Amino acid sequence: MRSFFGCTAATLQYYSLKYIPLGDSSVICNSYPVFVSILARVFLGEPFGIYTCLSTVVTLLGVVIVTQPPFLTGVELNMTQLVS
Numbered sequence: 001m002r003s004f005f006g007c008t009a010a011t012l013q014y015y016s017l018k019y020i021p022l023g024d025s026s027v028i029c030n031s032y033p034v035f036v037s038i039l040a041r042v043f044l045g046e047p048f049g050i051y052t053c054l055s056t057v058v059t060l061l062g063v064v065i066v067t068q069p070p071f072l073t074g075v076e077l078n079m080t081q082l083v084s
Contacts, residue, residue: 024067034059 016025034056040046 020067027063027066031059031063 013025013029016029020028037046037048037052037056041048
């Protein structure tokens with residue numbers, strides 16, 4: 001399972017470089033500890049204190065601000081760029 005998910009993560013990171021800018025891709029890929037802590041709480045019952053919750057919210061907010069999604073910037077998404 002670990003090798004399957006590791007290979008999938010590497011493949012998706014490679015393809016993310018093809019479709020989104022390098023800065024956005026690196027921010028998203030380097031925020032994996034947040035998702036690990038959330039999944040550890042859900043599946044393993046790890047403690048999720050106020051500090052962990054606060055750092056999770058701040059990290060996710062930072063990812064949203066850095067990647068500048070169209071609903072925040074008002075820029076329309078060009079689908080022809082994603083297809084080519």
